Each structure stands twice: as structure tokens, then as C-alpha cells.
Amino acid sequence: MPIEINKLSYSYKKGTPFEKQVLKDISLFIRDGEFVGIIGPTQAGKTTLAQHFNALLIPGKGSVVVNAMNTADKKADLVKLRHNVGYVFQNPDYQLFAPTVGEDIAFGPRNQNLPTEEIEDRVAEAMDQVGLDYDTFYKRDIFALSGGQKRRAAIAGVLACKPQIMILDDVTAGLDPGGREEIIKVIQKLHTEKEITTIYISNSMDEVAMLADRIIVLDQGQVLFDDQTRDVFLHARKLIEIGLELPEVMSITTRLAEAGFDLPGAVLSIEEAVDAIAANLQQGQVKD
Template sequence: MSIKIEHLTHIYMKGSPFEKKALNDISITIEEGQFVALIGHTGSGKSTLIQHVNGLLKPDSGKIIVDGVDITDKNTNLSFIRKKVGLVFQYPEYQLFEETIEKDIAFGPRNLGLSDDDINKRVKRAMNMVGLEYDKYKDKSPFEISGGQKRRVAIAGVVAMEPKVLILDEPTAGLDPKGRDEILGKIKDLHKEYNMTIILVSHSMEDVAKLADRILVMDSGKCILDGTPQEVFSEADTLESVGLAVPQVTYLAKKLNKKGFNMSTSVFTVQQAKDEILRILNKG
């Protein structure tokens, strides 16, 4: 399911002394099945952009076409669109409310009018995909588990709706390194298992380098870079000029090269750095 954004502009508090152009004439096309990372400093327009894709915000001008449907048209049934485009907000565990994990995850599918059997199948599959054993966790309260597990429950609740597009706004915010790695691993699995289009909002260059096929860089309401991780991270000067950076291992590779190593300049992940160092040592 493709997403086509055409000349999108959004202005907060228009006509007031606090008027701010959050999005400024953005045009982007996201193809079905892509894993796209959206990066940028705070206030760059990332969250505003993804809320338009889900229909939560209306643009001041421009269009958003999801699966051939213009969702900015006043006659469009947005509830139908939101079944196709799932949005996981930052700190989604604050939205948990049911007495058991199973009931919380089943809430969305139940509102779709599915049979009990279909709901149960979706809940089991979603829990399995986020790494929560059904029999072990289904009757537990979502308020009596760890922060990382709560995050998984919240993501499972959206996954159980089986959207074609999954948007995640800083899904690892506030988690410890282990919890972050577990959540990111499950998101990668979701992309493979469901062939979902994934849009991941993140501040972590290391995370997006490992996961994304494509990176969009936002600054002051505009998309200033759009390309593969290799293409985007090769623009270190541009990234640094807007308060971002390339992954830490890329800086490490540059420092090692100054010491006489001959490492590739396309090193963005720890695994790539490891492979490069082993290649150089074995060659020597």
C-alpha cells in the first residue's frame, strides 16, 4: 500500500503571534513494503508529518493519498483508513487500560466486528510477534509487567488490527539498552512476517542504520535528505549542520583511518565495523 504526500503544509496557531509552519511544502512517496526511518531534531516536523498520514491532523494545503484514497478529502472515511494505517505513539503503554493483556490487545480487533475466533487468532499471532508467550501473559495485568513488556503489549494491540502500514513514534524511548534492542528486533520481524510498510521515527542513528531501507531527514518542516542509509550518512556535514550526526561507528572508522587503517567509509553499524576490522586484520 503506497503513501503519496503532495505539497503538504501545516501551520500551527495560524493567524496568532505564535504561528509556526510545522510542515513546509513536503512531497514524498513511500512504496509498499518499504522500511522508512524518519529522523530530525525536536521540532523538525516528524511527529506532525506522521499524524497527517494517519488522518489525525488536517493540512493547511496539500494532499495525502493512501492506497489510492485522498485522505484529505472531507468525504473520506478516516476510520477505514486508520484500519490500514496503524500509529504507535511515543510511550504507548500509557494508553493501556484493560484488566488483562489479552483483553487490551483484543480491544481493536473487537471493534472491527470480528468473530471471537478471529479475534483470538489475531491476539495470539500479535503476542507471538512481539515476543510475549500467550499462555504465560494473557491473564496478567498490563500494569504488573516491565516497561519493555508494556511497550510490547501496546505495539501488539496495533499489530492485531493487521494494518498495512505501521508507524512508530520513538518506540524505544525510555527503555534500557536490552529493552531497546528487543523492541527493535521485534519491529524488524514484523516487517518481514507481515510485509508491512514501516515508518519509524527515531533520534538514534545507530538504530535506523541497522533497520531502515530508506531514511528521510527533517529540518524546519522540510525534508532535506532522502535516500538509503549509505547515501544519507555520506552527507555528514549536512546532518551535523542541523544538529544530527552519523552513527558513532562511522566516526570511529574515520579515526582508525587516520591511524593507518584502510576501512570502508560506508560503515554505519557495529556489525559492519566488526566485519571491516576482521577483513583488514585477516588481510594483514
């Protein structure tokens, strides 16, 4: 289920004095099974772009074609498309509404008019995938959940629709480190085991560097970089210039490199950094 975007432009509040162009002439292609990170400073248009992937927004100009279906086509079955392209919002409170966790997760499949047993199976499977214990949480009150559990319930609610593509819009924002880690593990597992195409919008460079194979950098509604994760982070200076931060490891390695260490331009994990720094020290290349 590839996504093909061709010269997409979009303006908010079109035709009013507040009209603002959010996306300018964006073209990109997302293949099956990819893990794509979308980063960019606030107001760069990340969410607006992502909401085009499942036809929550219809292009102002240009086209979005998902699985050979143009989202602007009047005859397109957008409801079916949205089941195939899941979207998890940043704030789970916008999504959760049913009295219990189980009922809320069942909401998506119920909209597909599936038989009851199938719905129950899917709820159980989705809960298992996000690590919410079925017996404990099925009848749990939505309001009795912690922040991290709410996010997981929200993800399960989308997973129960059995999407082939999953868009995660800043789903770790505002969580404590423990909650973050749990969510990341769930996402990683889904991608590797279920081979779900994952589009991950985030403000955390650490997460994107760790998770994504490919990164799309947006700035002021345009694609600044679209490349393999490592190659994107080679443009460290430019990223900082547009108001992004570097992954924490890299903020250390770039400073070491400035101090005379011979390190690669992009270092994405702590292990990599440790190896590279150790190699430097052994060779004694660093003058004190």
C-alpha cells in the same frame, strides 16, 4: 498501500499568536514493503509528518494520498484507513487503558466489529508476534508490566488491527538495552516475515542505520535528505551540523579516516567496520 505526499505544509495553532509552521512543502512517496527511517533533530516535524500518514492530522496545504485515498476528502473512511495504517506512540501509557493485556489488545479489532472468535484469534496472533506469552500475559494486569512489556503490548494492540503499514514513533526511547533489543527484534521480524511497510521514527542513529533501507532526514520541517541509508550517512558532516549524531560505528570510522585510514564514507555495521579496518592494516597503508 503506497503513501503519496505532495507539497504538504502544516502549521500548529493556526490563527493564534502561537502559530508555528511545522512542515514546509514536503513531497515524498513511500512504496509497499519499504522500511523507511525518519530522523531529524527535535522539533524537526517528524511526528507531525507521520501523523499525516494515517489521517490523525489533515494537511493544511498540499495532499496526502494513502492507497489512492485522499485523507482530506470528506467522504474518506478514515476509521478504516487507520486500521490499515497502524501507529504506535512513543508512550504506551497513552494507549493502554483496559484492565488486562488481552482486553487492551482486543480493543482495536473490537472497533472493527469483528466476531468474537476472530478477535480472540487476532489477539493471540498479535501477542505471539511481539513475543508476549499468551497464557502468561493474557490476563496480566496492565500496571504489572515492565516498560519493555508495555511497549510490546502497545505494539500488539496495533498489530491486532492487521495493518499493512506500521508507523513506530520512537518506540525504544527510555528503554534499557535489553528492552530495546527485544523491541527491535520484533519489528525486524514483522517487516521481513509479514512484509509490513514500516516507518520508523527514531532518535537513535544506530537503530535506524541497522534497520532502515531508506532514510528521510527532516530539518526545520523540510526534507533535507531522502535516500538509501548508506547514501544518507555519506553526508556525515551535514548530519552533525543539524544536531544529529552518527551511528556509533561511524563515529569511530570517521575518526580513523581522518587519521589516514582508507575507509568508505558510510559504515553501517560493526562487521563492515571490522573488515574495512582489517583490510587497511593488512595492506599496511597506515603510516604510524
